[in-house]
Amino acid sequence: MEALPLRAGGEMDAIIDRYQDMVYGLALTRTGNRTDADDVFQEVFLAYHQSGKTFRDEEHRKAWLLRTTVNQSRRVTSSSWRRKTVPLSEREDTPVQFREPEENQVWTALQSLAEDYRLPIYLFYFQELSTQEIAKVLAIRPGAVRMRLTRGREQLREKLKGAYFDE
Known part of the structure; x- marks a missing residue:
């Protein structure tokens, strides 16, 4: 099986710096807690890193990251594991x-x-x-x-x- 092309480290750092607040904020808004938002954040940028996708412009890249964040957040919040667990307290995470x-x-x-x-x-x-x-x-x-x-x-x-x- 052929490996997907990976992005250069400097490019990846620049993209993370530029979009980290957007991705993390949306993930936190969607999931409701920091732990899940951290997981979504990592999965989104891992998917970006591994995709090798080229974008027409920055708006296209931003839209892809937003859509991927929504999809990954949905995956986390709808998992069967999450539905079957009970939080230790009423607030799952520190505000x-x-x-x-x-x-x-x-x-x-x-x-x-x-x-x-x-x-x-x-x-x-x-x-x-x-x-x-x-x-x-x-x-x-x-x-x-x-x-x-x-x-x-x-x-x-x-x-x-x-x-x-x-x-």
């Missing part, structure tokens, strides 16, 4: 800590949303993707993305009422 307490509250509220709303909001606000780009990454229609963003914002507003929004 993400940001510099400002407000950022922690927003992140906690975002994590409490259903995945259908959490992922589009994360990709739109944190990764600054358009609704068209989000639709491609999540394999749904742009109209569905806009509806999920609207409903997700409403749920976030409700969860953050009093802290950031008037009652």
Whole structure:
């Protein structure tokens, strides 16, 4: 069996440096805990390293990494092992800590949303993707993305009422 072409170390380091926050953030948003996000992160960049795929431009590379992250995250969260285990505590992992307490509250509220709303909001606000780009990454229609963003914002507003929004 022939080995797949591997990327040069310097190129790989540059790609990881450029996209690590995007991949890890999406993995954390999708899986809900750091341990699984770490696994997804490693699997995504391993797949990239081994693929030998050439990309038309940086947008194509970014889209491939986002789609691969979503697919790998889905694989982790839907595994039979995960469904059959019980966490040691209600919080499987230590919460993400940001510099400002407000950022922690927003992140906690975002994590409490259903995945259908959490992922589009994360990709739109944190990764600054358009609704068209989000639709491609999540394999749904742009109209569905806009509806999920609207409903997700409403749920976030409700969860953050009093802290950031008037009652």
